[in-house]
Amino acid sequence: MQDRKPYLEVTLLTKAFGSFIALKEISLEVFESEFVCFLGPSGCGKTTLLRAIAGLDIQTSGTISQAGSDISGLPPAERDFGIVFQSYALFPNLTVIKNIAYGLESRKRPAAEVAARVKELLDLVGLPDQGPKYPAQLSGGQQQRIALARAIATSPGLLLLDEPLSALDAKVRVRLRHEVKELQRQLGITTIMVTHDQEEALTMADRIVVMNHGVIEQIGTPLEIYREPATAFVADFIGTMNFLPGKILGPNRVRLGDLDLACEGDGFDSGAEVMLAVRPEDVLVQGAEGEGENTFQATVMETEFLGSFIRAELALPGVAEQRLRADFSINLVRRLNIEDGGQVTVALPKDRLRLYAGAPGHG
């Protein structure tokens, strides 16, 4: 993928609102037909970045180029994109047909051609019969699809989605995720979506740009982001993560309470304070007398029933006040008879242990 020429290139982009820096020297590349998600907590600058790419709020400095030409200072009308907002922004006084046709109508294009294109789009989003209705007569999910149809009507080179699913209820949201993704794949349109919902980003994106406080924390595929979070922020923001304070003993050795663990951490000096991070589902349960690397006995302090699995809070030997959260399948719990107050032997696989610099900031 990296050997291709990027379709959209953002270079050292900074946006200041007075003395507040909303975006700080952002650089990223988006490739043809790629689906990229900007993910981050509210206020991280992801929407500001999207609006800069759209030309709605021009950046303070830095450049943006699309399909090889510099579009940094251009007004929205001179760029090539379609956009869908969280509010859908459907024109309330125009019918669905008129809404979709809004960008198609011009003196050059015959009305019949416009009508045909509108019909094609309505079929594409699966609402062939809703044309004569007004937006207020449609459900949220239907309005969303009409907004999408309107945005792609003119076949733009870039599709921008600003939190398009967050106004919908949970069930509809999950269904639309797949529909939008499917549509994007079918059309092969380069797409950028802004979201604060990590599940949405993980299921839809080819690549995710994780942002916080106006900077990019990590860019990677969903799997990379989840498996190998580059920073403690990403590790904490995506999925659930245990953070435990540790100290580097030597090359690939870290001390956690009374435990001496093997790890794959490099770049740390011996004696450095680190944060050990491990996901609850990566905590493995061994047989009662299990042997092996990073294996130890822990006390089950509390269990929480979460449907398909159980989340246990484990007390580690020699680590006061710190709890290790671990997810066990119901099967496993039944088989090993795990219960509050009991002992369990667990292992922390060293390839699943991640180390981050610094004093505890999370968890």
Added chain:
Amino acid sequence: MLGLRAMAEAVVATGTARKIKPKMGRDDWAMRSFMLIIGLYLVASLALPLYTMLSKSFEAYSFRLEFFEMQVDRGEGWGEVLSVRELAIAQGVIDPEDSSASAGHRITPNKFFTDFSFRSPTMYRVRSTSAEGGGFIAKGVIITDFEWHEFTSNELRRVLLRPAQSPGLGNFVAYFSTPSLFFSIYNSVFIAVISTVITVTLAFAFAYALTRSCMPLKGLFKTIAMVPILVPSLLPGIALVYLFGNQGMIKEVLFGYSIYGPIGIIIAEVFFTLPHALLIIITALSIADGRLYEAALSLRASKIKIFFTVTLPGARYGLISAAFVVFTLVITDFGAPKVIGGQFNVLAVDIYKQVVGQQNFQMGAVVSVVLLIPAIVAFFVDRAVQKRQVALLSARAVAYEPKPSPRFDGAMLGYSLFISFFILGMLAVCQYAALIKFWPYDLSLGLTNYNFDVMDGGGWDSFGNSIQLGFYTALFGTVIVFVGAYMVEKGRGFHAGRSAFQFLAMMPMAVPGLVLGLAYIFFFNNPNNPLHFLYGTMPILVICTITHFYTVAHLTATTALKQMDVEFEAVSQSLKQPFHKMFTRVTVPVCLPAILDISIYLFVNAMTTVSAVVFLYSPDTTLASVAVLNMDDAGDIAPAAAMGMMIFYTNAVVRVVHGLISVQLRRRTQAWRTR
């Protein structure tokens, strides 16, 4: 966060980042041009006239007689050189302590000689000794040199000594040293405060009845309460003259007190301002949160306690806002005190008297500046209060549902009937007065008083002119206001320009009509002004009226525009459609109800306004509302009432037609509102 800021500052300091200059698109240019044009319109029709008026108020004129000298030849050669100042004091022509004058004042030097006779062969010589003296006019020429000029006694009669102009506070000093003038400040504030207290109290009770009771006919009562908006503020004064005047129908009920004065003014102002206060307070009471009442009831609070702990605090911003609106309306109103004020002087009438009566424009400007102060203070306090009211509105509240209570509902019904009787009674009296042939001697009915053409004020033509003014004001005003509001609300970037425009659009609210009218005289009647050709035409009346009522119309437009999705423009731009397509296809249809409201607001006000246009009409452009004033001034009170009622009927008919059109348009173009 601090770290980020430091980093950003470092970036700026090292200058590594090149600033991106947003490129303006075709739409941006077009939208800015529109805004600039309308902004320039406001500058020319508001800012510049007001500036001219302000500078006039600081142009003082005074006679500097010490800079004039005279000599007399009574057939024995020229006598000694005489100081004109000493001559004048000796003859009592001027008061040595006060030499203030208006620009138009002149002194003829023959007054300095008791033995003066224009037939005598005596010769006189006059000269100026300093350029500060202002010079004199002889034989139609202004003479400013320092030579002696000789005149026969017959010629001396027509020599005019001119006052000198000096910038400064001279006019203000003169104003505050004239008790009859500055006492008006006290009178104006007194009238405004009393009227405000009464109006707000009555309006609150009425709004309470409309929102908190289950009495019948609420819609009818609300409609009746809005009636005073449709009549000029002169009309209640006329009704009061017929009721309580010297030959009034029921003047006994005043127990000998005269209606001409504070009592009459206050009653008329209460009538005139009631609907304005009512609209604001109804809004304030309607946003009350029903859950608060349920909570209070569940705590077993008494009705009175609930009223003082829930109802009043909830409506407090509305009450404050209403109070300031009423205060401003009363202190700047000119109609009521003009008709019913008698010898009781108020600021607004002083401006009129100074300008129309005494032609003392400088002093008119001074009174205008004095009148601007309370109006501006009230304006800013009201803006501040309304901002907090908005915060209350946006909270998610459950609407309060009144429950039937026969005793309370009955009392409220009685009160509403009383207020309605007051309002409709005033109109009925006017209509009755207009139909009676000659009150109180010939009570037979007839239409003689409608024969306007035989009276002062411009006759039936003025009625036609008023309708023209209303039509043009509504047409052009709505277009200007709505387009301007759209450019300000939906423009991209250019924040400085947009804030400046917003400020200009808010200014008219703080400027009383008479002040605006006087400012127009100063600005447009200057022959050097390229816009001078407008003076005395219908267009200047239209411009003045649009500007006078700009703010409320602008606020109506911006409120409607703010309710539209902020992303519409972004979507339209991304689809590469020009802004005017967005404007005509979506913005205007969606905002149509607000646009119709703006047009009817401008029409009704153009029909009823007296204050600004009273200085600007010409014999060809007399107006119905001004005709009411002039006929009343001339003693033709019955025809004045008749014309006032014509304005009412016109406005009422237009209102009804507007209502029908609105319903039709809504049905056709706003089908999308129904699910």
